[in-house]
Amino acid sequence: LSLSKGKTPRRPGPKKANIEKDPVGVYCRIRPLGGEDEECCVEMISSSTIQLHAPNGLKANRNGEYKETQYTFKKVFGINTTQLELFEDIAKPLVEDLIRCKNGLLFTYGVTGSGKTFTMTGSPGEGGLLPRSLDMLFNSIGPFQAKRFVFKPDDKNGMEIQSQVDALLERQKRDSQQSVPKTPSSRQKADPEFADMINLDDACKFENVDEDCCYSVFVSYIEIYNNYIYDLLEDVPFDPIRPKWLSGGTPVQNNEFIPPQSKILREDQNHNMYVAGCTEVEVKSTEEAFEVFWKGQKKRRIANTQLNRESSRSHSVFTVKLVQAPLDADGDHILQDKNQVNVSQLCLVDLAGSERTSRTKAEGSRLREAGNINQSLMTLRTCMEVLRENQMCGTNKMVPYRDSKVTHLFKNYFDGEGKVRMIVCVNPKADDYEETMLVMRFAEMTQEVEVARPVDRPICGLAAGRRHRNQRGGPINENLPVLPPCDVVDPADDQTLPRLIEVLERRHQIRQMMMGQIDKTANTLKSMVQQFDSQLNSKETFLHDQRSRLNEKDKVIINQKTEIERLEKKSKTLEYKIDILQKTTEMYEQDKRSLQQELESREQRLHRELSERRRAEQRMQGIVTDTKLKWEKECVSGIIDSNLIYLRSHSAGGEKWVDHKPSSNLDLETVMQPIIPNAITVSTPNEKALSKCHKYVLRHQELASDGEIETKLIKGNVFKTRGGGQAVQFTDIETLKQECPTASRYSICANSSELKNVVFLHVCTERSGSEEGPSQMVDIENRVGF
Incomplete structure (x- = not known):
């Protein structure tokens, strides 16, 4: 086991010097086997040692064998141990400490069916630790108990002292309601249902009781079920106007039980944990106290499992509070001082048994109960391990008391508020071997935890003997002379009567003198x-x-x-x-x-x-x-010939065109295309075509900046040159461009009027050698630069 993650370690506080500590007292009790044919795996070696044997058919460990393991306890009680022997060794010292104003915690621990409830409660004819502790307490303080309602809980884990008048009014109110039985002058008759558990022939008594104190006993009974605290003594009244409903959807009748509401834990002014709103019943006898316990025991949650016919499904805590206060100087009444009231308590805890669901075959609510039981017991083991590690290694880790209601409720005991005793109950049958091994390891580790020894809290009162001083039967006044023997046997006795007369006269004188003193005192008192x-x-x-x-x-x-x-x-x-x-x-x-x-x-x-x-x-x-x-x-590079040209007159409507379409041009297949009538279409300009036409147009294509193909029509006039060739004078440029209707339009227009420079295209006929040589045609497109 290890401390869970997320816990912030507590800061080291100031070290307390000279604190005496005692280890947790761990005892072991072995119950008898259920049948003679069952295999036993636990053997008692001595009065303080047991030995575990691996049962037959169990798988071997890594070494191929099982080792016999021994465990040592403060004392081991065998199968023949009686309930009285167990009580005298374990619970009797705790009851004596309770009367000496010291707290105590006793709890039973073990596997389901190991005898924890029998050890704590007992059976008919064999009363357990709880009824024997109550019987010893009332046998010791019985003659010195205060009247009912003299002490009253303040609902803050403390006690208040009521005046005699208030206590009398409370008793009269109780008697009129007849809800609580009257305080008996002697032992009241016990309920036959549990009479055999408390009618003990071997009653114990503590002799060193302070007789100059008054005592009262208060008991409470709670259970911790699924990590929720419930008060088993709480009476839920039935409301006929607004009936409560059970979980099944049916109303609760008068004879049906309503589950009590869960309680919360709180911390009092002395930093002690207590259950807020828990019912505390004042009891005056063993019978009355055990009747209250039996009333809550009937409400405790038990169930039938495959391991135990009546398996406890919750942790039960029966708390016995002893309140004592000193008498006044005359020994007649309780000293009316709340600071003089001492409260000590003994907690008797019956823990639910740990179990494996694989063995119990639990399902549904039983599975959830088993999980919560195992979780709370695991938290108890974790707390013990952290306490041991802090004490042995000098660390200061936070003890996870708050992870479970059981450990949170009893954290004060492990911090030094009383003695802690644990009884480990063992079932020696072979089926419980593995669970018993875990219980033994926990018990062995718990014995190494040391708890601070509680400090004695003496009763702060006056001198002893105040109660005896007020008892009747003593002399009226010690100053009066004792009467001599007045029997006259001899008629001649003349000394007895004179001596008696003399003593009587002296007594009379003393009485007269005392009467005078009384009169004087009376007069003084009157004044x-x-x-x-x-x-x-x-x-x-x-x-x-x-x-x-x-x-x-x-x-x-x-x-x-x-x-x-x-x-x-x-x-x-x-x-x-x-x-x-x-x-x-x-x-x-x-x-x-x-x-x-x-x-x-x-x-x-x-x-x-x-x-x-x-x-x-x-x-x-x-x-x-x-x-x-x-x-x-x-335009500058398009000047082909600088010779003087002359303008030719154009005949109206009779021009012929040379339509120059380079072979590299693409057919755009658009709707609107330029149409030139009377045109000679050529892919390469030649002198023959130019000599027959008056106009020239060059179709040039290039890629525009927006990614579309732009077509330019470069127009010009055709003239003859002096050398016998043909010349072209460019006069106009038209630009044809495709545009998307949705795109932004930024059009750039080129008009013929903006063409400032006149570009001439001169097609020359160059002859090599003579005039009859072949003429060479010039590539106009390459010369112009398109």
Whole structure:
């Protein structure tokens, strides 16, 4: 086992010097086997040692064999141990410490069916530790018990002292209700159902009881089921008007049991844990105390499992509180001082047995119960291991008491608030061998945990013997002479009667003197009473004045309270208005933030559009500039011949065209295409075609900046040159471009009027050697640069 993760270690506190510690007392009790044919795996070696044997048919360990393991305890009780022997060795010292104002914790631990409940409660004819502890307690303090309701729980794990009048009123109220049996003068008759458990012939008694104290016993009984605390003594009244409902959907009748509400743990002013709202019943005899226990025992959750016919499904805690307070100086009444009240308690815990679901075949709620039982027992083991590690290794780890209600409730005992005793119950049958091994390891580890020894808390009272001093039967006055023997046997006896007369006369004189003293004392007392009456009258007058002033102060206080209430209402109204204003402000701020975000998003979108427009303008300007430069270069380079040309007149409507379509051009297959009538279409210009026509057009295609194909129609006039060739003068350029209807349009137009430079295309006939040589045609497209 190891400390669970997520625990913050506690800071080391100041070390306490000279603290005596005692180890946890761990005892072992072996129950008899159920049948003679069952295999036994536990053997008692000595009064303090047992030995475990592996049963036949069990798988071997890694070494191929099982080792016989021995475990040592403070004392081992065999199968022949009686309940009385167990009580005298374990529980009797705890009861004696309880009377000495010391706390104690005794709990049974073991596998299901190992005899824990039998050890704690017993059976008819064999009372367990609980009834024997109650019997010893009442045998010891019986004559010195206070009347009922003199002590009263304060619901904060403490006790209060009531006056005789208040206690009498409580008793009369109880007697009128007849809900609690009256305090018997002797032992009341026990219920036959459990009479055999408490009618003990071997009753024990503690002799060193302080007779100058009064005692009262309070008992409580709780169970911890599924890590929830329930009060087994709580009476749930039936309400006929608003009946409660069970989980099945049926109303609860008068004779049906309503499960009590779960309780919570709290810490009192002394940092001790207690169950808040737990019922504490004052009992005056063993029979009455065990009857209260039996009433809660019937409500405890038990179930029939495959391992035990009546298996406890919860941890039960029966707490016995002993309240004692000293008598006053006269020994008649209890000292009315709450600081003089001492409360000690003995907790008798019957833990539910650990079990493996693979053996019990538990399902549903039984499976959940078993899981919670095993989880709480695992937390108990973890706490013991952390305590041992802190003590042996000097560490200061946080002990996880709060992980389980069982450990959280008893954390004070392990911190030094009382003795801790544990009885490990063992079933020696072979089927429980593996579970018994785990129990033995836990018991062996628990014995190494040391608990601080509780400090003695003596009763702070007056001198001893106050109760005996007030008892009847003693002499009236020690100053009076003792009467001599007055029997006259001899008639001649003349000494007895004179001696008796003399003694009587002296006694008479003493009585007279005492009567005079009594009269003087009475007169003095009367004067004192009169003086006291006068003082009382003056005090009453003073009290009357004080009451009148107090009434005036009360009126002032009432007025102030009224004013305070008015101001509180006004303050609440203002707070309400402030809340409304704050909410309105938050709404406005939220709207402001949303509008600011929308404004920012629109500004960003606007900036983005402006930047895109600037980039487009810059791109278009670049395209225009590039195009202008390009055409300037083309026009300059397109001058083929600088010779003087002459203009030829054109006949109206009779021009013939040379349509120059390079073979590299693509057919765009668009709807609108340029149509030139009376045209001679050529892929390469030649002199023959130019001599027959007056106009020339060149179709040039190139890729535009937007990715579309742009077609340019370069037009010109054809003239004859002096050398016998043909020349072309370019006069106009038309641009044909495809555009998408949805795209932004940035059109660049080139008009013939903008063509500042006249470009001439000169087609020369070059002859080599003579005029009859072959003529060489010039590639106009390459010469112009398209």
